[in-house]
Amino acid sequence: MKQNRIRPSIVAALVWIVCAFGVEHVNAQSPIMGDNAPLRIDLNEAVHLIPVTVTGLHGMKRSGLMIMTDYHPSGPGPFPAVIYSHGRMVSDGDRAMPLRKTEHDIAAFWVRRGFAFFIATRLGYGATGIEPDIEEVGGCNGADYGPGAQVTLTQVVEAIKFAKSRTFVNPNRIVLVGNSAGGLAMIIASGTALPTGVVTLLNFSGGAGGGVKGAGIPCNEPNIRHLIIQAGKTARLPMLWIYARNDKFWGADLPVSWHDAYASTGGHAEFHMLPPVGNDGHAVIDYWGNWRHVADAYLARFGFPVPAAKGAPPPSPFAAIDDISKIPFVGEGGRKGYRGFLGRDLPRAFAISPTGGWAYRGGENAVSETLKACSDTGACMLYAVDDQVVWRPK
Secondary structure (H helix, E strand, C coil): CHHHHHHHHHHHHHHHHHHHHCCEEECCCCHHHHHHCCCCHHHCCEEEEEEEEEECHHHCEEEEEEEEEEECCCCCCCEEEEEEECCCCCCHHHHHCCCCCCCHHHHHHHHHCCCEEEEEECCCCHHHCCCCCCCCCCCCCCCCCHHHHHHHHHHHHHHHHHHHHCCCEEEEEEEEEEECHHHHHHHHHCCCCCCCCEEEEEEECCCCCCCCCCCCCCCCHHHHHHHHHHHHHCCCCCEEEEEECCCCCCCCCHHHHHHHHHHHCCCCEEEEEECCCCCCHHHHHHCHHHHHHHHHHHHHCCCCCCCCCCCCCCCCCCCCCCCHHHCCCCCHHHHHHHHHHHCCCCCEEEEECCCCCEEEEECCCHHHHHHHHHHHHCCCEEEEECCEECCCCC
16 A cells, blocks of 8 residues: 555645646656656657546545656657557556556557557556546446546547657557556547547447456446447447457356347447457457458548558468468477568568478568568568468479
8 A cells, every 4th residue: 555655645746737838748857757767769659647636436536646657659749649548447456557558459450550659658558647536437236337438528629639649650640549447438539529639439348347246247237238339329420349258257158148238229249259369358458460451451441541561562372371281391389480480560571482481571671672582592582471471482
């Protein structure tokens, strides 16, 4: 509990600055940075404090500083932006750490796609101070998730305003992404009048009240369903929903029924139930390799380009990209290397040699760098680039 007493003083020491000058940039020496310092220079990471006031269950109000961490590609932009809402942690210990949400792996995924990425540490988490718990929902049987979702949405709106104020952001190309309770908030947001510029919303493992009664039996599920139905009635924006079959909170059936309820009242959401991932599919957002194809294809419809290697040959009908058995020349070592290639994000390339050599590289210049890396093993040819096999037998 000593840590909990110290945390409010960290923020209190900075409140007067923010109140006087508005949004404040946080330097790398600030105690708010905690164990996450130093900043990721490769992702142009920066941290800011944004004053917010929210209203939770039973009209409880709280004012404080939302910690905003943002990342963006190199260059002036303007870039489209992803604004990410994290999930709900109930216990004091879980909400207390980390001091600042970063999600570096998820941020890097979006930056590779040319997006700026914004993640807020909401009031009640980390260095914002965990008391009072403004996202409290009440007892399990009578849980009311609406006020907590509204607390999230209020901070999402402030995050949107902040993102639009950044010179490197295209204010008309914003995507909202939420995970777990943050995903439920995105469902509700789809039926809400949001600031202009939001194009679509993504929900990963969205829901609330899980982990008490077992998989597929969250606390007061009818309240969740009611919120989803109401959102569907007034839905203004399209959505993408992604779940995994082994979600230990919702199971495989409940998300399907939630989507059916949302769609039956007018909501438009593309739904994907993925095969089991890891030990708990509730963390599906951490397994971007399993949902990358779905998200890339969905966002391409809105004009967001998929990363691509320079100089890729046209695709070949020789084999499917994931059919490892078809790769010629290479032995088991090469097939193992190809599995590594398949686990990489785009852009990427894999080359082979008739002498058994192979190599792969990632990044914008993946084609040229892969061929260079493979050249020591003989005359190399590209086998696959990005998500296509390009090799053609002579």
